[in-house]
Amino acid sequence: MSLAVLMVTSCTSGEAATEPKNDTSEQTSSAKPAPPKKPVKLTITPGDKAADVVPGGPVTIAAIDGKVTQATLVNDDGEPVAGRLSPDGTTWQTTEPLGFGRTYTATATGQGTDGKPATVTSVFSTATPRVKADVAMNPLDGQTVGVGQPLAFYFDVNIENKAAVEQAIQISATPHTEGAFYWFDDSEVHWRPKEYWAAGTKITINAAIYGKDFGNGVFGNDSRLANITVGDAIVATADGATHQMTVTVNGEVARTIPISMGKPAHETPVGTYVVMSEHSNYTMDSSTYGVPVDSSAGYRTTVAVASRMSNSGIFYHSAPWSVGDQGHRNVSHGCINMTTENARWLQDISQKGDVITVQNSGGPVLEPWDGLSVWQVPWDEWKAGGKR
Incomplete structure (x- = not known):
């Protein structure tokens, strides 16, 4: 009899030892704290009072710790410049180029995670070129060419910053084709593949030269676009x-x-x-x-x-x-x-x-x-x- 009582007592004491404690302080410490509320930080590029801004580059408004709620850009005649807000609302950027020798005013309003609004303004001016450079291309949009055809670009003025031209002229091909630029002189550059084009290749030339600074006061003028097809070999x-x-x-x-x-x-x-x-x-x-x-x-x-x-x-x-x-x-x-x-x-x-x-x-x-x-x-x- 005494043995049976000891066994029950032993079992009962074990269950009591494993009962969970109601420790509210431990539960509270494991929860993540809410992020702090912050005021929005708005930036405009180009910045206020910037001069000789390259017209070919975009104007960008960005928000940190918040979103852009309104953005406007107008020239010195009060004409608006088109732009687009990113899906997440953190960036606004122009979708059309600026003009040469103009003054622009950009105004941005945003709201921070603290719910409070903020506004910032930038007034800047674009460069006035000494010379505007135009480019002629061969081949032209819609043409079908042979497998040996180079992509030739002829400028009407000598180019000092040739790297800027190569960066402005984008060549894409399907299938992908390795190639490079080669300058015959200061105004003529060709792009050709390492080997002959594959028959049927689709080529896109985006000579986005407008507003780009080519050095010595020379800026690109009209951009050119062409879609080319390579025919039989x-x-x-x-x-x-x-x-x-x-x-x-x-x-x-x-x-x-x-x-x-x-x-x-x-x-x-x-x-x-x-x-x-x-x-x-x-x-x-x-x-x-x-x-x-x-x-x-x-x-x-x-x-x-x-x-x-x-x-x-x-x-x-x-x-x-x-x-x-x-x-x-x-x-x-x-x-x-x-x-x-x-x-x-x-x-x-x-x-x-x-x-x-x-x-x-x-x-x-x-x-x-x-x-x-x-x-x-x-x-x-x-x-x-x-x-x-």
């Missing part, structure tokens, strides 16, 4: 030893064309050309590259089909007068002669930007600045940037 090799041109389409041989290239003292330069333009009923005129028409080496002849390969006057073109020589000997003044039927076939299947490589002609090396002959520059040299 048309690549030709013209051989002065065999007097044949082999044309491939997307890697497959499509036709071998008998040709005649430059005769002695007029040898066709050796190298990789990019077709620049296509023409019908074109007048070939020796005076365009310095040889008078009435001289012994001069000529002025209209041909049915002609495609320009260089600025120095190299074309492939129809030449019915040399059909007997085509495939056998070189008799031209430097151009690539072929029958009218072959010239028309080649021009019909191709577009500017197609690649033609000349070999074994005995001529000098093609200069990379002659036309769009960018593939004459090795990639390692090209990506170094040229005359920066």
Whole structure:
């Protein structure tokens, strides 16, 4: 009997020892405190009294510890500048560019986490350019080009800050394509891929130069936008030893064309050309590259089909007068002669930007600045940037 009583007593005492305590002080200490309420901090960029602000950059209003509740930006004529508030309400930014040589007033109102409003104002002025720089582009919006086409930009004024130009001109391609800028001189820059474009590539050029500071008082003027498509891969090799041109389409041989290239003292330069333009009923005129028409080496002849390969006057073109020589000997003044039927076939299947490589002609090396002959520059040299 005494043993049974001890056992119950032992069990009862164990349960009492494990009963939870009602410790309210411990529960209170584990709860997270509410964040402190803070006044909003508003900033405007550019700041008050800023001068020579670059018009191409955005105006930004930002809120810390709160949100932007109202933002306005007006020029010195009281005209508003459009802007957009971020979804979280913490940032407002202009969606249109500013003007040159204007004064602007930005006003921002915000509310802090403490519920209290605040307002800040910035009055600033934009730069007045010494010169406005315009840019011409090749190719243009909507064009289809060949796999060798560089993206060429020609400014109407010399550029000092070339890095600013490269930053302003955005090149995107699908599929992604590695490439780089190369300056031929202070006003001409080209962008080309490391290797030929893939057929079917979609290219977007966003030359957002407006209001950008290019140094020495030169600011970009009108921005340009272009969407380009790369067509089939048309690549030709013209051989002065065999007097044949082999044309491939997307890697497959499509036709071998008998040709005649430059005769002695007029040898066709050796190298990789990019077709620049296509023409019908074109007048070939020796005076365009310095040889008078009435001289012994001069000529002025209209041909049915002609495609320009260089600025120095190299074309492939129809030449019915040399059909007997085509495939056998070189008799031209430097151009690539072929029958009218072959010239028309080649021009019909191709577009500017197609690649033609000349070999074994005995001529000098093609200069990379002659036309769009960018593939004459090795990639390692090209990506170094040229005359920066």
